[in-house]
Amino acid sequence: MNIATDIFLFTITAPLGILITIGLWKLFQKAGRPGWESLIPVYNIYIILKISGRSWWLLSLLLIPGINLIVGLGIMIDFIKSYGKFKMSQNAAVVLLPFIYLPKWGFDKNTRYLGPSASDDFYEEHHGDLKKSPAREWTEAIIFAVVAATLIRSLFIEAYTIPTPSMESSLLVGDFLFVSKINYGARLPMTPVAFPFAHHTMPLTGGKAYWDGIKLPYFRLPGFGDIKKGDVVVFNYPMDADSPLYRPVDKRENYIKRCQGIPGDTLSLLNARVYVNNKAAITPPRGEMEYMVRNNGGSFNWQQVYDLHLSDIQQFTNQDFILNTTARSAALLKQQSDVQSVRANVRLRGVYDPEIFPHDPHFRWNVDNFGPIIIPKKGWTVKLDSLSLPIYRRVIEVYEHNRLQVNGNNISINGKAANSYTFKLNYYWMMGDNRHNSEDSRFWGFVPEDHIVGKALFVWMSWDAETHRIRWSRVMRMIY
Known part of the structure; x- marks a missing residue:
């Protein structure tokens, strides 16, 4: 549907x-x-x-x-x-x-x-x-x-530009998109006093483009449907709520990622593969990740780099490289006579990365091995303890505006003792298709429903800044 x-x-x-x-x-x-x-x-x-x-x-x-x-x-x-x-x-x-x-x-x-x-x-x-x-x-x-x-x-549709490679090769830097507000229902402005068409920063002067003296409650008009796993979604960056920006929800930076988990799902990553409710999720066919490549010595030629869409190439020895590309391009690269080996650069399971959500050494997770984690759903009640609190504390405090205090084993919310919490909003798990070059939910956690802007529909124009040419093959191309 x-x-x-x-x-x-x-x-x-x-x-x-x-x-x-x-x-x-x-x-x-x-x-x-x-x-x-x-x-x-x-x-x-x-x-x-x-x-x-x-x-x-x-x-x-x-x-x-x-x-x-x-x-x-x-x-x-x-x-x-x-x-x-x-x-x-x-x-x-x-x-x-x-x-x-x-x-x-x-x-x-x-x-x-x-x-x-x-x-x-x-x-x-x-x-x-x-x-x-x-x-x-x-x-x-x-x-x-x-x-x-x-x-x-x-209320209807808005144009966006892809500024970073976090969704490559599904979406390329220089793609111009139309994003539908009506698929999920248009979100009415929560910060109504703002300079027309400037998102959060004034052009040229760099000052604030809005006045947060008036704030309206979150309200969304009826849409055609709900967010589905696999949808490419534009949303406001949740971490802009923090210092030094403290931006209102609808004035936080626009991000675009693919939805990997919806409210109530149990999500995990095992050796860079996403699993939702214990079932392997479909991997975006044009998604990229890091590969270790060994060749017979020497660098890659320009045509090879362009044809196979090799990016972020780093050379460590005369023969050893790390680069980003798609699984299909990695397979084609492996077939070339001057290449000895190509293997995915997957982080080992159990190796703790402090940059990864929830930034707690009890959870020895990294970008390729993560979870399992339950995505909050409106009305779901979670038991609060030393294991669940690091995962859901930000949701309770920042996104749902409660005062949470911890004193030893005692937890209080808004001054009252609490051993559980019932969520008020739905949440989503968003990830970039360029798995090793994307700042996404693996780094900062859940995306609240009031941060959702709209669904990316199609590329109406695409400009290659390196060749200074229009990518005609991408013009009027649907986004899947």
Whole structure:
């Protein structure tokens, strides 16, 4: 049912993009431009600016998070004014329903290109139609764009960028994603007073982009379904609750990982393999991990590194390397004539890593051998003792806002003696597909349900910063 919902949303969203492109093709032709210019990402925005009479440097503002949405919608409103669409209802149409109105105007014989709307001559010629100064028109357009975009990104869908390799090779650095808020239900803002489109930090100045003087309780609208094991989920980083940031829940950093465990599950890792309720979980086929490689001497050639997607290569001797790659690429690497051996670099069972949750020497766990651990479920009651308290203390104190004190063998919660605790929220276990290059639940524990932002649906664009090229094979690609 969950996969069917994703496919349904994708099959709706992808054709909408095609309709918008068709509309731009026809409108470009009306302005005397070749229609094919609408097909090229970024360049088509440059042409829109040129048709509207706006400066090309506005493209640079589209790289700034938050500001890009305001400017982007303002550019489109400016663009349709060049075709005589001056009314507020028409501004609303291009913002909310561009897949309908851009093709409609493109094929409409009565819609014609009047000239660049940003020029002084345009205002003088069409003064009777505009009835407002260009400054007022632009101001109203920005205000409308802010309101419309805020509603869209808060309640329906929002764009995100992959900044780190923690999900490689399932998701690559430079992938641009659409994340659905409606799959799990949109979370209403808990910190409502904030600068539009800036998450937690102001662009350029670096100050706080929100005021936490007003805080609203957690509330989520009904969604299509619940989080399933295997879903790729965007959520707020729970550790931002701590010093020195002390950020509100909805202003904590956005992370993206794969859900490996849901409320009530018993989860463990054995030799880097995830087990849920004593059953082996499906390993992401494009997930990466560390491998020890021995070859006949010398480094890997560039083509080999690129074709097999080898990363984080470290050389220890003339023959010995550690690198990150997928299981498939490791198997292909092992077949090469100059490679002697390839084996997964799995940490030994029973070797304690103090960086691993719950950071207690009683639990001799590491990134590859961990648990078993029970993921809290709303309404579940756990017995509190010296073994369970290190695992659930943060949940009780930080996420569910209780005052917990321990005096010898005596435990009190909010001033009352307690030997058990009943959880108020559901929790999840999130892990990166790049198992040895991901800071995830193995390091900081559970993700509360009020931290969940949405489900990653598909990659709409992907940019390779190393080659400075678009990865066309990843464009409009579903995320599994």
